[in-house]
Amino acid sequence: MELDLGQDVVALTAALVDIESVSRNEAPIADAIEHALRELDHLEVTRLGNSLVARTHLARAERVVIAGHVDTVPLNANLPSRNDGTVLHGLGSCDMKGGVAVALKLAAGVPEPDRDVTYVFYECEEIEATANGLGKIAEARPDLLVAELAILMEPSDGVVEAGCQGTLRVEVVTRGERAHSARAWRGVNAIHRAADVLARLDDYEPRRPVIDGLEYHEGLNAVLIEGGVAANVLPDQCTVTVNYRFAPDRSEEDALAFVRAFFEGYEIELTDTSPGALPGLGLPAAKAFVDAVGGTVNPKFGWTDVARFSALGMAAVNYGPGDPMLAHKQEEHVPLAQLTGCEQTLRRWLGAP
Amino acid sequence: MELDLGQDVVALTAALVDIESVSRNEAPIADAIEHALRELDHLEVTRLGNSLVARTHLARAERVVIAGHVDTVPLNANLPSRNDGTVLHGLGSCDMKGGVAVALKLAAGVPEPDRDVTYVFYECEEIEATANGLGKIAEARPDLLVAELAILMEPSDGVVEAGCQGTLRVEVVTRGERAHSARAWRGVNAIHRAADVLARLDDYEPRRPVIDGLEYHEGLNAVLIEGGVAANVLPDQCTVTVNYRFAPDRSEEDALAFVRAFFEGYEIELTDTSPGALPGLGLPAAKAFVDAVGGTVNPKFGWTDVARFSALGMAAVNYGPGDPMLAHKQEEHVPLAQLTGCEQTLRRWLGAP
Numbered sequence: 001m002e003l004d005l006g007q008d009v010v011a012l013t014a015a016l017v018d019i020e021s022v023s024r025n026e027a028p029i030a031d032a033i034e035h036a037l038r039e040l041d042h043l044e045v046t047r048l049g050n051s052l053v054a055r056t057h058l059a060r061a062e063r064v065v066i067a068g069h070v071d072t073v074p075l076n077a078n079l080p081s082r083n084d085g086t087v088l089h090g091l092g093s094c095d096m097k098g099g100v101a102v103a104l105k106l107a108a109g110v111p112e113p114d115r116d117v118t119y120v121f122y123e124c125e126e127i128e129a130t131a132n133g134l135g136k137i138a139e140a141r142p143d144l145l146v147a148e149l150a151i152l153m154e155p156s157d158g159v160v161e162a163g164c165q166g167t168l169r170v171e172v173v174t175r176g177e178r179a180h181s182a183r184a185w186r187g188v189n190a191i192h193r194a195a196d197v198l199a200r201l202d203d204y205e206p207r208r209p210v211i212d213g214l215e216y217h218e219g220l221n222a223v224l225i226e227g228g229v230a231a232n233v234l235p236d237q238c239t240v241t242v243n244y245r246f247a248p249d250r251s252e253e254d255a256l257a258f259v260r261a262f263f264e265g266y267e268i269e270l271t272d273t274s275p276g277a278l279p280g281l282g283l284p285a286a287k288a289f290v291d292a293v294g295g296t297v298n299p300k301f302g303w304t305d306v307a308r309f310s311a312l313g314m315a316a317v318n319y320g321p322g323d324p325m326l327a328h329k330q331e332e333h334v335p336l337a338q339l340t341g342c343e344q345t346l347r348r349w350l351g352a353p
Numbered sequence: 354m355e356l357d358l359g360q361d362v363v364a365l366t367a368a369l370v371d372i373e374s375v376s377r378n379e380a381p382i383a384d385a386i387e388h389a390l391r392e393l394d395h396l397e398v399t400r401l402g403n404s405l406v407a408r409t410h411l412a413r414a415e416r417v418v419i420a421g422h423v424d425t426v427p428l429n430a431n432l433p434s435r436n437d438g439t440v441l442h443g444l445g446s447c448d449m450k451g452g453v454a455v456a457l458k459l460a461a462g463v464p465e466p467d468r469d470v471t472y473v474f475y476e477c478e479e480i481e482a483t484a485n486g487l488g489k490i491a492e493a494r495p496d497l498l499v500a501e502l503a504i505l506m507e508p509s510d511g512v513v514e515a516g517c518q519g520t521l522r523v524e525v526v527t528r529g530e531r532a533h534s535a536r537a538w539r540g541v542n543a544i545h546r547a548a549d550v551l552a553r554l555d556d557y558e559p560r561r562p563v564i565d566g567l568e569y570h571e572g573l574n575a576v577l578i579e580g581g582v583a584a585n586v587l588p589d590q591c592t593v594t595v596n597y598r599f600a601p602d603r604s605e606e607d608a609l610a611f612v613r614a615f616f617e618g619y620e621i622e623l624t625d626t627s628p629g630a631l632p633g634l635g636l637p638a639a640k641a642f643v644d645a646v647g648g649t650v651n652p653k654f655g656w657t658d659v660a661r662f663s664a665l666g667m668a669a670v671n672y673g674p675g676d677p678m679l680a681h682k683q684e685e686h687v688p689l690a691q692l693t694g695c696e697q698t699l700r701r702w703l704g705a706p
Contacts, residue, residue: 180655181572181598182518182520183572183655184598189574192551192575194578195551195552195554198548199548199549201542201545219536219537219538221534221587223583223584224544224581224584225544225579227575227578228575230576233576234574235575238578240544243585301535302533302536
């Protein structure tokens, strides 16, 4: 598969969308990107699995990462791409081959950026965390990711979304004692005991801390509930799965301690946890980036791989074309104007004319 | 298969247990019972499907039904039967081939009872109500069931359990609005809305009405709960399945009206309903039966086919060997003394020496 980095960003996005790359099937798109990057003499290219890292070596005072994942969620009758003149439709157009196309255009079209750039195109973002290509690079070759700032080109409607909230899940379990429902007084109903768990959730008031001038907004929600043995049996167990989205001023440990205290008196099992990422807007590189893209910054509520960069000790922001609410939807699409707009903005920020 | 009604009730129970008759596989046991009954000149035998009705015609002042189902729940490594000298073990020993054996002993051994008797041995009690053999007889040949009193020989530990409570199930549904759990304020959590549904259940105080001197005991219980779309999505629906066991002084309509009022403000869907049966202990036939078996009567909390007799306008009680708590258990068994005790008691009640 040949990938022409000389074509415009819209055509390049369409070409990337048309290379199907559902998670674990990234080899063809990684091959195409690798081949195109290796044509560019100003970049040092490293491949790990189906992830690629391409770096300028201009001895600039500052180095930034520009990153995007190349995989998509499963097909949903939404390939090939279709350009209707205003937006480009198709699987991955929004999440996030538009952002990948912008990054590739910069890699090819800005050979002498005024900050050194590390481009990262990685696999397996849409599946379990252990498969994540960025995580694998961070583990195997952390040296490749050293920089002051990372721009993660996840869809953010072309506006900077700084940091991200953390997320954890616990199972809150209530227990009872089985009995025939015709003789209920011989047992204890575990589902009834969950009344108080849900009442606490219903009364929850979210924290909305302001960090670097951005107001985050936490959330504590039952996302699943299940209980019951049979239609004529008092249930002896009820499990409420609760998802806590926490602002990045809380560590995972703090977040879990909060949840434990919130559900005091109940059995809690932690099933899943990922840290947040502080916006880091005080850092000069981040400040300069925000100024370059027009000054508007929003907090990022959803969890993204910026947290991985944050864990490596660098500032990280989300910035890319496409409406994040369209990610993973059958009808996902990206406005053509956002593709060209993001490319222009980042070119300027890298000092290109 | 030959069935010797001359052997003692314990051996006969063992023989019946050893004819496997899981619901829908009652043909062999029905054949054996039919063959044995047709040898008895004092009985008129009618077969419907795998159910049998055998009647004396002695022009007595009173007619009673003595009934039992011949099917069992599925096998659970509990065949063949095993007699340990005190109890008989095996699938159906308790629920309810012990009772069927007693009835068959009476059918063969009391040719001239002082009340006319209609013996009913029926199929498919352990599965969906539409397959129930007693229900099919009531529909196709209600004339066969005309009597003043019915004795249903379900396990009741050899004590009369009068009437039965009704049962109905509703689904109580709460609704919300989906949203990503990282932006919870954009949606409405349907599981949180179920807090009040469970709180009402938790606060419920059961009615315990006294009817014919018996204290019934109602119950209103969540037996199943489910809600949730995915671990990162605010759920838009939560469904609580509630089972109401109601005393037989309430009709199905009254019971449903109570549940609707109890869950006022919520969507309710009725999924299942069966009426209770009044104890009917004021009826002379029932009174005489209670006196004959020693005077002790308990209310029946679980639903049984006595409700079908009650719906046909006759008094009906549960009376049979075996602990009802062992029904449907792998280790079900029946005490030998209860088998012989029940047989003796009923022989006496039928005027046999």
